[in-house]
Amino acid sequence: MTAADSVVWLAVLLGGLGTFAIRGSFVFLYERLDVPELAERALRYVPAAVLAALVVPAVLTLGGTPVAETGLGPAEAARALLGSDRVLAAALAAVVAYYTEDVLATIVVGMGALLALGAL
Amino acid sequence: MFIGHAALAFALVGGVAIARGWTTERTLAIAVVAGAFAALPDVDMVYALVGVASIGAGGDALALAGAFWSTGNVVHRAITHSLVLAPPVAALAALRLRNGTVGIRAVSALVATVLVVNLRMVMYSASIAPHFREIAARWKALMAYLLTDQAYALSVTRFRETDVSRRGYYLGVAAPLWVVWQLCTLVGIVVGARVPAWLPLDFALPLVFLALLVPAIEDAGTAAAGLVGGTLATLGSGLPYELGLPLGAVCGVLAGLVAEPVGRVLREVVGR
Numbered sequence: 001m002t003a004a005d006s007v008v009w010l011a012v013l014l015g016g017l018g019t020f021a022i023r024g025s026f027v028f029l030y031e032r033l034d035v036p037e038l039a040e041r042a043l044r045y046v047p048a049a050v051l052a053a054l055v056v057p058a059v060l061t062l063g064g065t066p067v068a069e070t071g072l073g074p075a076e077a078a079r080a081l082l083g084s085d086r087v088l089a090a091a092l093a094a095v096v097a098y099y100t101e102d103v104l105a106t107i108v109v110g111m112g113a114l115l116a117l118g119a120l
Numbered sequence: 121m122f123i124g125h126a127a128l129a130f131a132l133v134g135g136v137a138i139a140r141g142w143t144t145e146r147t148l149a150i151a152v153v154a155g156a157f158a159a160l161p162d163v164d165m166v167y168a169l170v171g172v173a174s175i176g177a178g179g180d181a182l183a184l185a186g187a188f189w190s191t192g193n194v195v196h197r198a199i200t201h202s203l204v205l206a207p208p209v210a211a212l213a214a215l216r217l218r219n220g221t222v223g224i225r226a227v228s229a230l231v232a233t234v235l236v237v238n239l240r241m242v243m244y245s246a247s248i249a250p251h252f253r254e255i256a257a258r259w260k261a262l263m264a265y266l267l268t269d270q271a272y273a274l275s276v277t278r279f280r281e282t283d284v285s286r287r288g289y290y291l292g293v294a295a296p297l298w299v300v301w302q303l304c305t306l307v308g309i310v311v312g313a314r315v316p317a318w319l320p321l322d323f324a325l326p327l328v329f330l331a332l333l334v335p336a337i338e339d340a341g342t343a344a345a346g347l348v349g350g351t352l353a354t355l356g357s358g359l360p361y362e363l364g365l366p367l368g369a370v371c372g373v374l375a376g377l378v379a380e381p382v383g384r385v386l387r388e389v390v391g392r
Contacts, residue, residue, distance in 0.1 A: 011227045015234040022241045024264035028257070030249035039246075041380070042373050046247040047273055048342040049349035049372025050240045051333035053365050054269070056350030057357045058326035066357035086323065093327055097334035106331035107324055114320050 059090040089113035232361050239366040243373070244272040251279045251286045259287060266294035268301075273332035340383025345376030 060067045060081055067077050081087050093110030100106070244267060252260055271294035278284060315321060337343050349372025356364025 011231055014231045018231065018235045019238040019241065020265060022235065022238050023245055023267040024261065025242055026246035026249040027252055027260050027264045027267075030246070031253050038377070040250075042377055043243075043247040043250075045342060045345035045373040045376030046243045046369075047276060047336040048333065049345040049376060050243055050369045051269070051273065051329050051336060052346035052350035053240070053353035053368035053372060055326045055329045055333055057354040057364065057368075058329075060354050066354070068355050068357045089323070090326065090330060093330055094334055097331045101331075101335050103328060103331040106334075107327045110327040110330070111320065111323060114323055115318075118318070118320075 055090075059086050061086060085114055085117040088117060229361075236361040236363055237365060240269075240369050241267060243369060244269075248272060248276055248279075248290075251276075252290075255287050263287070263290055263294065266291070266298055268294065268297055270328060270332065271297055273329075273336070277332075277335060340386060341376040341380040344379030344382075345372040348372045348375035 057066055057068075062070050062072075062077075062080055062084060067081060070077065070080075072080060089110050092113045093106045096102075096109045097106040245264070248267075252263065255263070271290065274293050275290045278289060279286065333346065337346050349368045351368070352371050353364045353368025356367050358364070359367070
């Protein structure tokens with residue numbers, strides 16, 4: 001094993017232990033901590049906030065570049081995004097998700113729409 | 121469903137193994153450890169290090185970056201991974217060129233990025249913890265190991281509505297996800313680089329999250345949380361270490377708290 005190899009293994013190990021600690025943090029600490037009422041209320045907003053923070057930047061891209069990094073002005077960016085296949089496909093998928101609450105149906109319709117729009 | 125995610129990581133590992141002429145045993149050993157960590161999504165981006173570390177001394181930084189980008193683009197034109205990976209990998213390439221070894225600083229940057237991307241799991245952990253109070257510590261350790269976005273989102277939604285067994289439901293969701301993840305990882309090793317470029321596999325990932333996001337928005341507070349979280353994460357997508365994600369998430373939760381009373385007032389007005 002070379003020095004570079006051991007650095008790689010170290011990085012994998014550190015990344016793994018770190019994310020395990022992150023995942024376990026409150027699962028283990030919760031009963032030991034006196035969680036204030038405000039924090040408990042805040043937890044209700046975690047799914048919406050985090051999932052939106054994952055989805056929106058992934059959809060709002062132009063040619064694979066996140067819209068914030070394309071250097072376009074707000075108006076230009078909005079116009080480009082409105083015509084983009086990804087945004088249209090995601091909007092359609094969101095409608096499907098709303099009516100069906102079905103993950104598989106959402107993926108199938110979203111992917112199908114993106115492929116169809118790309119073929120047009 | 122996770123093929124896009126796992127394919128990138130394992131195409132990298134597999135491609136490198138082939139390119140470098142590793143023995144089957146060595147490739148398998150790395151793949152097994154990599155597989156164990158693949159259940160911790162986003163750790164798999166550390167595998168990119170394997171790729172960079174294995175390029176021979178003859179490779180220059182440009183070739184290295186080019187090879188990396190083309191793999192990323194063909195296999196998984198993913199917003200999440202290619203973006204997260206590119207800056208530390210570029211830094212790594214530059215450092216390697218100078219002294220021929222992988223720099224500690226570049227590795228730290230990569231590990232830091234992995235941890236920042238996973239910071240949202242602190243919020244998942246806190247949000248699901250009240251449901252896990254009665255469960256024994258050894259089970260909690262397993263459940264924390266298996267925590268993914270999907271397992272979290274499905275479980276927390278169900279726990280809010282029903283009295284279903286916490287441990288049973290959560291493990292019933294999280295364990296199959298883990299198994300599928302490993303299997304798709306294997307598929308990724310074998311077929312990853314051959315995924316046709318026209319197939320936008322990377323789009324499946326935001327679609328999964330979208331399918332979980334839509335039902336999570338149920339009133340003014342959650343709508344504000346999603347709006348602010350999504351907007352800030354988008355605006356912050358150029359921030360170092362992928363800080364835009366936790367920034368958007370935290371501000372989104374705060375926005376939810378602020379909008380909560382507004383929503384109550386609105387409901388009363390509409391109700392009258």
